[in-house]
Amino acid sequence: MTQGTAKAARTPAVSRRAVLDAATRLVEAQGVAGLSMRKLAAELGVAVTSIYWHVGNREALLDELVQEMVHGLDALSPSGPDPTTRVLSLAVGLRRVLRDHPHLIGLVNERGLTPAMFLPSERALAAEITAAGLTGARAAEAVRAVQYHVIGFVLVERHTDRSPEQRPSAEELWQAELAAPPPAGAADSALARALAAPVDADRLFEISTGALVRALLAPSPPARET
Amino acid sequence: MTQGTAKAARTPAVSRRAVLDAATRLVEAQGVAGLSMRKLAAELGVAVTSIYWHVGNREALLDELVQEMVHGLDALSPSGPDPTTRVLSLAVGLRRVLRDHPHLIGLVNERGLTPAMFLPSERALAAEITAAGLTGARAAEAVRAVQYHVIGFVLVERHTDRSPEQRPSAEELWQAELAAPPPAGAADSALARALAAPVDADRLFEISTGALVRALLAPSPPARET
DNA sequence: CGCCGGGTGTAACAGGGTTACAGAAGGCTT
DNA sequence: AAGCCTTCTGTAACCCTGTTACACCCGGCG
Incomplete structure (x- = not known):
């Protein structure tokens, strides 16, 4: 699933790379919690399902991001x-x-x-x-x-x-510790x-x-x- | 807000303590992400709004839990x-x-x-x-x-x-490192x-x-x- | 008696992840 | 050329989340 080995049919609106890059940008900007599939789709001007098509999952997407960063x-x-x-x-x-x-x-x-x-x-x-x-x-x-x-x-x-x-x-x-002179240690x-x-x-x-x-x-x- | 100083009118279905205890139980069992207001309400046999009444917020609830644990x-x-x-x-x-x-x-x-x-x-x-x-x-x-x-x-x-x-x-x-004898360091x-x-x-x-x-x-x- | 206010419930909002399904469009086979 | 197949996109929905506007019940008080 997700791409396979055949050539692209129509000129795609987004590529897997574009999704990963946008996701990286989002994560760097707003943290992991700030990465939402809808935001991602909106930023790319694309429907949510396209995101799911290119990277299967939110988990899988994060997986991929991690793999890249780890290198x-x-x-x-x-x-x-x-x-x-x-x-x-x-x-x-x-x-x-x-x-x-x-x-x-x-x-x-x-x-x-x-x-x-x-x-x-x-x-x-x-x-x-x-x-x-x-x-x-x-x-x-x-x-x-x-x-x-x-x-x-x-x-x-x-x-x-x-x-x-x-x-x-x-x-x-x-x-505050400094204010109260020597009652504690x-x-x-x-x-x-x-x-x-x-x-x-x-x-x-x-x-x-x-x-x-x-x-x-x-x-x-x-x-x-x- | 949240209780005030007046006496309880009707016998309350839940108390602030009960909410905090149940929340602690949930957090200990399923982690912070496992604590949801609806789960909490369901476990206490109560509507969600009651939770909100006793502890104003999810944030406030977690705040309270932390305060207790920190002690x-x-x-x-x-x-x-x-x-x-x-x-x-x-x-x-x-x-x-x-x-x-x-x-x-x-x-x-x-x-x-x-x-x-x-x-x-x-x-x-x-x-x-x-x-x-x-x-x-x-x-x-x-x-x-x-x-x-x-x-x-x-x-x-x-x-x-x-x-x-x-x-x-x-x-x-x-x-795997052990298997490949001395190519690396x-x-x-x-x-x-x-x-x-x-x-x-x-x-x-x-x-x-x-x-x-x-x-x-x-x-x-x-x-x-x- | 009626009012007040603490405590509860119903139902809704917005926003998340995910997916069933329909459709478009190019490549391939016949 | 016709038709199918694969790739890719979009619509709309489902279920979850936190949160809240609103109505309601009911005991205490004037």
Whole structure:
């Protein structure tokens, strides 16, 4: 179904490509929830059934979008002199790609394509972490730790980005904390002031990822000595 | 609107509490998307408008649910002898609570209540990190790094949990990697085998969080010296 | 007694995904 | 050339969603 292998009969009003492009545009503009088959048809000046003809389904349409977007993740190559900075460069690149397609993670999540999506970066990470001297299960844990950290970070970022009006914002909450002097445990006013400031996501990512990677690639075993 | 302060006239068919409880049940069972006002009304044996009378809105209803659930996050207390293990215990507790309410994060996210939700844990983390010797901006960065890490980890976990059928599972992908010997960079077969195994989330969380916290609380400054 | 107001129900609106069905138009076979 | 077959489009409907205008019931109060 959907196209087959024969040639086009009449000159089509829309093509599968046009539908996919318009859908991409809609998703990028209004999010996944903003993609409706009727809106799509209206934007293309076409009846809804034509959409259904070219891409069979809303699910299938999203599937296709995800497949296309995921291919943008293949070109991740590390850079830097030592393994630590190379792993960090991979993490930074992965975050950048994920941030550039904010709806990608959600889509991939709904479609259950997460493993396939992250295989390329997983492979690159594995190579660098092997080069750093880790092997076997230790290396696998390090790979996954970095992956989870980066993906999770972007997910949190996306969450905070998507809610423009925070009822009691973190800033307000911590400024209230500053007002009431020392009844709770907020003794360090500099800390409270810093927590009242908005998050510098770039810097935070650099710091936390750097700390994680350095600790993971350190020679000492991951068990703590009290 | 919605109740006011007067006494009940006739014996009401449903109460605000009953609506909230039924809604909680529905959300826990079928997720946020599974909560529809009509389903809710049907389950309570009542017309839709009654739902609207007691809780004004779907948004308001979800708001209320979130408020109730968030209060379950207040009781997080650290345990352990040294700051590192105490911070780790906070991280573990936060992850446990979040995992126990899988829909909580999504709800809170949609409602923009994330800062309020995580203020208690933020406060506890700040206290422990201060006790570890960090101050001011450094301490704030550490607090947020741990927070982002834990929340992100749970988000990733939730994502992987919610998709039961992964088209090409990570296991299959890495086993295919094992079959083709050394054309790509997958030299370490033990690593590939480890990556082909399913993720042990508990262990991974312990390892990655431990590494992160230990690196963050280490005396050396977070800037890397190339 | 009549009025007021809390609480409920009926029915409708707009907007979503999806599809049964009819039709148009070119390519192909006979 | 006639006719069928396939591709593609449009109309109209079905069922779902959130939401609301309106009428209604019924206990308390003046």
